[in-house]
Structure formats: structure tokens, C-alpha cells
Amino acid sequence: DSGVTQTPKHLITATGQRVTLRCSPRSGDLSVYWYQQSLDQGLQFLIQYYNGEERAKGNILERFSAQQFPDLHSELNLSSLELGDSALYFCASSVEGQGVNEQFFGPGTRLTVL
Amino acid sequence: ELKVEQNPLFLSMQEGKNYTIYCNYSTTSDRLYWYRQDPGKSLESLFVLLSNGAVKQEGRLMASLDTKARLSTLHITAAVHDLSATYFCAVATNFGNEKLTFGTGTRLTIIP
Numbered sequence: 001d002s003g004v005t006q007t008p009k010h011l012i013t014a015t016g017q018r019v020t021l022r023c024s025p026r027s028g029d030l031s032v033y034w035y036q037q038s039l040d041q042g043l044q045f046l047i048q049y050y051n052g053e054e055r056a057k058g059n060i061l062e063r064f065s066a067q068q069f070p071d072l073h074s075e076l077n078l079s080s081l082e083l084g085d086s087a088l089y090f091c092a093s094s095v096e097g098q099g100v101n102e103q104f105f106g107p108g109t110r111l112t113v114l
Numbered sequence: 115e116l117k118v119e120q121n122p123l124f125l126s127m128q129e130g131k132n133y134t135i136y137c138n139y140s141t142t143s144d145r146l147y148w149y150r151q152d153p154g155k156s157l158e159s160l161f162v163l164l165s166n167g168a169v170k171q172e173g174r175l176m177a178s179l180d181t182k183a184r185l186s187t188l189h190i191t192a193a194v195h196d197l198s199a200t201y202f203c204a205v206a207t208n209f210g211n212e213k214l215t216f217g218t219g220t221r222l223t224i225i226p
Binding site (some may be wrong): 002031033035042043044045048055056058090092094100101102103104105106107108 | 145147149155156157158159162164202204206211212214215216218219
């Protein structure tokens with residue numbers, strides 16, 4: 001158990017819908033990262049937040065957005081869902097500023113778009 | 115754009131044998147990570163390699179980093195069934211840009 005929690009574990013929805021994935025980082029970690037894992041794209045970085053501020057952006061679609069709240073938990077919002085958005089979405093957290101920046105991954109949310 | 119390549123993609127080996135997984139990356143990096151993923155599960159951090167020549171060992175796994183060659187290796191010694199999993203290397207390019215770029219993964223199957 002990495003100490004990173006994600007809810008829900010599974011999500012099944014229809015095309016065109018909107019969903020919200022939630023992540024709570026390890027105690028003391030200020031950085032939260034979101035990754036998408038799919039069979040065709042592999043593991044891809046989506047976005048990073050550090051202490052409430054967006055720090056880095058990767059291959060995140062405009063239909064997707066994220067935020068980090070004052071209590072440091074983060075939410076990833078996916079809208080106008082398409083079949084191709086079906087994937088495993090991971091959240092990771094780290095203690096930044098100590099050089100190592102080892103990222104610890106949550107259990108993931110498996111999203112299925114029908 | 116940073117590219118991270120792993121080989122082989124699939125590896126089936128017998129218990130007791132030794133083998134090496136290779137991870138090549140295309141640009142200068144100061145940090146390389148190895149992760150393990152069991153089917154349907156999350157990623158478990160195995161090693162963090164921070165400098166040229168770094169070598170770390172945990173049980174039957176040993177990882178090394180050659181920043182000049184832009185190459186990391188994960189060596190498996192006397193494989194056991196419990197090591198069956200998918201192994202990923204991931205590269206971070208520089209401080210201030212903390213995103214990880216992952217390799218394609220190596221699916222390792224240990225046959226009794």
C-alpha cells in the first residue's frame with residue numbers, strides 16, 4: 001500500500017458523459033500527478049499539481065481538467081467522454097524538493113466508456 | 115521529445131536463470147526509475163537511480179544507470195516465479211520538470 005488513495009476503483013459510463021476521479025496523496029506530499037494507462041498509448045503523463053498550483057502539463061486533452069484543493073486532494077474531470085477514453089487512470093504523489101522525487105502510485109481508477 | 119525504449123517487450127524465462135532488461139532513453143536525464151506492475155494492479159516503485167554509475171540491488175533484482183550511454187539495465191538473478199510481472203523504466207528529464215516518461219514495459223513470465 002503506497003498511501004495514495006483513489007476513488008472510485010471502477011467507473012462505467014456512456015459516451016458523452018462527464019466523470020470525476022478523486023485522489024488523496026500520501027500524508028505530507030505536496031505534488032500530485034495524473035497518468036493514463038491504455039493498451040495502445042501505454043503510460044502517459046497527463047498533468048501535475050504542486051501545492052494547489054498547476055506545475056506541468058502533458059498529453060492532456062482539452063476535454064480533461066484537473067485541480068488540487070487546499071487539503072491537497074486532487075480531482076481529474078473527464079467530459080464529453082469517448083470510447084477511446086477507456087483506460088486505467090493513476091494518481092501519484094511525491095515530496096518535491098528533495099532531489100529524489102520518487103513518485104508513489106495509487107491503485108488506479110478503471111474507466112470504461114460504453 | 116524524450117523517447118524511452120525498453121527491450122525486450124516480452125520475456126519468458128525459466129526459474130533459476132539470469133536475464134537483463136534494457137532501457138534506452140533519447141535525451142539527457144538525471145533521474146531514472148524502475149517500477150513493477152502486477153496484472154490489473156498499481157505501479158510499485160523498485161529503484162531510483164540518480165547518477166552515472168549508480169547501482170542498486172534488492173533481492174534478486176539489480177538496476178544500474180549509465181547516463182553517458184543513456185542506458186539503464188534491470189538484471190534478474192536466479193529468477194523465481196514471484197518475479198513474474200511487467201517492469202517499467204521511467205525517466206525524468208530535469209529538476210523543475212517532474213513528469214515521468216515511461217518505457218513500453220517488459221512483460222516478464224517466469225516458468226517453473
